[in-house]
Amino acid sequence: VKTPRVSAGDLAHSALWVALYFLLALYPLLWLAAVPVPRGGAFREDLGGALGFLALSMMAMQFLLTARFSWLAPPFGTDLVYAFHRHVTAAMVAFAVLHPLVLLGWDLSGLWSWLLPWDPPWSIGAGVVSLYALLVVSITSWWRRALRLPYEAWRRVHGVLALAAVLLALWHGLEAQRLLAAPLVRWLWLGWTLAWAALILRVRLLKPISLVRRPWVVKEVRPEPGDAVTLVLDPHGHEGFRFRSGQFAWLSLGSSPFAAAEHPFSLAGSSQRAPRIEMLVKAAGDFTRGLVERTRPGDRCHVDGPFGTMSIDAFPDADGYVFVAGGVGLAPCLSMLRTLADRGDRRPHVLVYATVEWDRTPHVETLKTLQSRLSLLVHHVVERPPAGWTGESGLVTEEMLGRLVPRDGRRACFVCGPPAMMDVVETALARLGIPLGQIHSERFDLV
Amino acid sequence: VRQRLALLAAGLVGFFLLAAAVLFALARSLGGHPP
Numbered sequence: 001v002k003t004p005r006v007s008a009g010d011l012a013h014s015a016l017w018v019a020l021y022f023l024l025a026l027y028p029l030l031w032l033a034a035v036p037v038p039r040g041g042a043f044r045e046d047l048g049g050a051l052g053f054l055a056l057s058m059m060a061m062q063f064l065l066t067a068r069f070s071w072l073a074p075p076f077g078t079d080l081v082y083a084f085h086r087h088v089t090a091a092m093v094a095f096a097v098l099h100p101l102v103l104l105g106w107d108l109s110g111l112w113s114w115l116l117p118w119d120p121p122w123s124i125g126a127g128v129v130s131l132y133a134l135l136v137v138s139i140t141s142w143w144r145r146a147l148r149l150p151y152e153a154w155r156r157v158h159g160v161l162a163l164a165a166v167l168l169a170l171w172h173g174l175e176a177q178r179l180l181a182a183p184l185v186r187w188l189w190l191g192w193t194l195a196w197a198a199l200i201l202r203v204r205l206l207k208p209i210s211l212v213r214r215p216w217v218v219k220e221v222r223p224e225p226g227d228a229v230t231l232v233l234d235p236h237g238h239e240g241f242r243f244r245s246g247q248f249a250w251l252s253l254g255s256s257p258f259a260a261a262e263h264p265f266s267l268a269g270s271s272q273r274a275p276r277i278e279m280l281v282k283a284a285g286d287f288t289r290g291l292v293e294r295t296r297p298g299d300r301c302h303v304d305g306p307f308g309t310m311s312i313d314a315f316p317d318a319d320g321y322v323f324v325a326g327g328v329g330l331a332p333c334l335s336m337l338r339t340l341a342d343r344g345d346r347r348p349h350v351l352v353y354a355t356v357e358w359d360r361t362p363h364v365e366t367l368k369t370l371q372s373r374l375s376l377l378v379h380h381v382v383e384r385p386p387a388g389w390t391g392e393s394g395l396v397t398e399e400m401l402g403r404l405v406p407r408d409g410r411r412a413c414f415v416c417g418p419p420a421m422m423d424v425v426e427t428a429l430a431r432l433g434i435p436l437g438q439i440h441s442e443r444f445d446l447v
Numbered sequence: 448v449r450q451r452l453a454l455l456a457a458g459l460v461g462f463f464l465l466a467a468a469v470l471f472a473l474a475r476s477l478g479g480h481p482p
Binding site: 014018021022025026029032033037042043044046047050051054058076080083084087088090091094095443 | 450452453454456457458459460461463464465467468469471472473474475476
C-alpha cells in the first residue's frame with residue numbers, strides 16, 4: 001500500500017488558514033498583553049479573563065467561518081470549514097465554561113446566585129445567559145439527529161440563539177474592567193467589538209437583503225426515480241452567476257430568505273449553460289419531503305452561490321476523470337459530465353454509480369445519452385439488484401474499486417454520496433495508491 | 448481523511464489557544480513593570 005500523499009502547496013495553504021484563525025482568535029490577548037501592567041497581577045483572574053476573551057473571539061469567528069464570503073473561500077472545500085466550525089465549538093464551550101469557574105476560583109458557594117442571574121450588574125447576567133444560549137446551541141447541533149430535531153427548526157433556533165449568545169457576550173466583555181482599564185485598550189476593544197457586530201449585521205441582514213433583490217424562479221419541477229426531484233431554476237431580473245461544474249449553492253424556497261431555512265445542493269446542470277441552474281434533490285429530509293407537492297413552476301426562490309472547490313476545472317490537465325457517486329450524490333458528477341460533453345471532451349472517463357434499487361435509480365437515461373457524447377464508462381452498482389442482474393451488486397468495496405477504477409495516467413477522482421459510502425471510497429482509493437491530492441470530495445451532512 | 452483534518456485543526460487551535468491564555472496570565476503576573 002502506497003503512502004497517501006498530500007501536495008505541499010495544499011498543506012501550506014491549509015496551515016495558513018488555521019494560523020489565520022489562530023491569530024484572529026488571539027488578537028484581543030495580543031494587544032492586552034502589549035499594554036504595560038504593574039508587576040504582581042492576579043494569575044487566576046488574568047487566566048479567567050483571557051479564557052473569556054478567547055471564547056468571545058471564537059464565538060464571533062463562528063459567524064466568519066459560515067459567512068460564505070467568496071473572497072475568503074479556503075482552498076480545501078467548504079465542507080471542511082463547516083466541520084471545523086462544528087469541532088472547534090468544543091474548545092469554545094470549554095473556554096466559556098472555564099472562564100467563570102477560574103474567576104470564581106472553584107469557590108462554588110456563590111454558584112447558585114451566579115447560575116440564576118436575577119440581580120445587577122446586568123452585564124454579568126448577560127454573560128451567564130450567553131453561556132446558557134451557547135450550551136443550547138452546541139448541544140442541539142452536536143446531537144440534532146439523536147434529539148430528532150427537524151433541520152428547519154434547528155436552523156431557526158441555531159440562528160436566533162447564536163446571535164443572542166454572541167451579542168450578550170460582547171456586552172458582557174465590556175465588564176472586564178480590570179483588563180480593559182487603559183483607555184487605549186478600551187477603545188481597541190470597542191473597535192474590535194464593532195467590527196464583529198458589523199460582520200454579523202452583514203451576514204444576518206445585508207446578505208439576505210441582497211438575496212431578496214436577486215430572486216430566482218422555478219422553471220421546471222421534474223420527479224425522478226427514487227424519491228428525487230430535479231429543480232430547474234432561472235434568474236429573475238438579474239444575470240445569475242457563473243459557476244464551475246461540481247460546485248453547490250444554498251437554496252431557500254419560499255417568499256423570503258429570512259423566513260425559509262436554506263439547504264446546500266449541488267448544481268447538477270452543465271456550467272456551459274449558466275445562468276440556468278439545475279438541482280437534484282432527494283425527497284428524504286424534512287425539508288425535501290413534499291417538495292414536489294409544494295413547489296410549482298413559476299414559484300420564487302433564493303439561491304446563494306456558487307460555493308465549493310470540487311471541480312474538474314481545478315484539474316484541467318488530468319488524463320481523464322473518475323467519478324464515484326452514491327444516490328443523489330450523482331448531482332455534482334452529472335454537472336461535470338454534462339459540462340465535459342458540452343465542451344466536446346474526448347478524454348476517457350469512468351463513473352461508478354451506486355444506488356439501492358435499479359428501478360429507483362435516477363438519471364439512467366441521462367447517463368446513456370452522455371455515454372453517446374463522451375468516452376464514458378458507467379458502472380452501475382446496485383445494492384439490492386433485480387433478478388437476472390449481471391452488473392455489480394452490493395455495497396461499493398475496495399476490491400470492487402480496484403477492478404473498476406483505472407490507475408493509469410494522472411486522473412482526478414471525485415467522490416460524492418452518503419457519508420458511510422464516502423468514508424469507504426476515500427479510504428479505498430487512497431489504499432489503491434491514488435494520491436490524496438487527486439481524490440476530491442465534498443460532504444453535505446453539515447449537521 | 449479530510450474530515451479528520453478538520454478535527455485535528457480544531458484540536459490544535461484549541462490546545463494552542465489554551466496555552467496562549469496560560470502564557471498571557473503568567474506573563475502578566477510574573478512580568479510587568481515595578482508597582
